[in-house]
C-alpha cells in the first residue's frame with residue numbers, strides 16, 4: 001500500500017476480532033512510530049501496554065462507570081455492555097507525556113506525541129491492525145488514572161484500543177480543503 005492510500009484508507013476501529021496481538025509486535029511498531037520530529041528533542045512520552053488481568057480490571061471500571069446512577073436491570077445492562085465493549089479489545093496502549101512548565105514546550109510536545117500515535121495507526125493499518133484513540137470521560141476519573149499508573153507531572157494523552165478489525169466503518173466526510181488553502185505569492 002502506498003503512503004497516500006494508507007493515509008486515506010485508515011479508519012478508527014472500535015470492534016475487534018477475537019485474535020491476540022503480540023506485545024512484542026506492538027513494541028516494535030512503537031519503536032518505529034517514535035521517529036517523529038520533536039522540537040528540542042525532549043521526547044517526553046511514555047507508554048503502557050495493557051492486556052490480561054489488568055484489561056479485565058479496566059473493563060470492570062468501564063462497567064462501573066457506565067452503570068453509575070442507574071438501578072436494577074438498567075444498571076446490570078449498562079455494566080455488561082460497557083464491560084463487553086472494553087473486554088473485546090485485544091490490547092490497550094496508554095500514552096503519557098511529561099509536561100513542561102512552559103506552555104509552548106507543552107504544546108509542541110503534545111504535537112510530537114500525537115504524531116507518534118498517528119504513525120502507529122498507519123504502521124498498524126499496513127499490517128492489518130486497527131486502533132482508535134480515546135479520551136472519553138472514563139479517562140478523566142481517578143480509578144482509571146490509578147489503574148493505568150499516571151505519574152505526577154504527566155499528561156494523559158490517550159487510550160489506544162488495538163487489534164484486528166472486525167468491522168471497518170465508512171470513511172467520514174472531510175471538508176473540501178481547497179477552500180482552506182490560500183496561496184500568498
Ligand SMILES: Cc1cc2nc3c(=O)[nH]c(=O)nc-3n(C[C@H](O)[C@H](O)[C@H](O)COP(=O)(O)O)c2cc1C
Pocket residue numbers: 010011012013132133134135136172
Ligand atoms: C485526540 C483525539 C481523541 C479522540 N477521542 C475519541 C473518543 O474519546 N471516542 C471516540 O469514539 N473517538 C475518539 N477519537 C477518534 C475520532 O472520533 C476519529 O478519529 C474521527 O471520528 C475520524 O474517524 P477516522 O479516524 O476513522 O477517520 C479521538 C481522536 C483524537 C485525535
